[in-house]
Amino acid sequence: FRRTVPAASTPVQRHLREHDWPGNVRELAHFAERFVLGLEGVAEMPSPAAMESDAAMPLPERLDHYEAEIIRETLGRNDGDVRRTIEALGIPRKTFYDKLQRHGIVRSDFSR
Incomplete structure (x- = not known):
């Protein structure tokens, strides 16, 4: 896309680590494209596991x-x-x- 890759926020990094990626490479590639394009979505939010650990x-x-x-x-x-x-x-x-x-x-x- 010839764009500067934005820095990944903590919630995005957490999502990358904790998501199961059931779609494997294709799902990860789509996520990366949306991230680089600056499209907001579920990836910007903390994962349910992170929210549960914070709630405790x-x-x-x-x-x-x-x-x-x-x-x-x-x-x-x-x-x-x-x-x-x-x-x-x-x-x-x-x-x-x-x-x-x-x-x-x-x-x-x-x-x-």
Whole structure:
């Protein structure tokens, strides 16, 4: 398609790992095409297994997990650029760095 391949979000990566792919290569190829074309669908949502495992966690733990996932995705979309990331998240710089430390996120892992 001569398009830049977008970065796979955490839910998409989870879907790739956890889906059974009953259609094998053909189903995977169709998924890849839809993903590259930016078409939204079921693949963007967490898998049922992931939702069940999250549901078993206490609310504070689920919120922490979700917050860390959002920070990672936003850092990835912004190539690790702190200014753009904190603008997108709408949080102060100090809060951002506190959250990175609390979640064990290394900003430089997202820099290109």
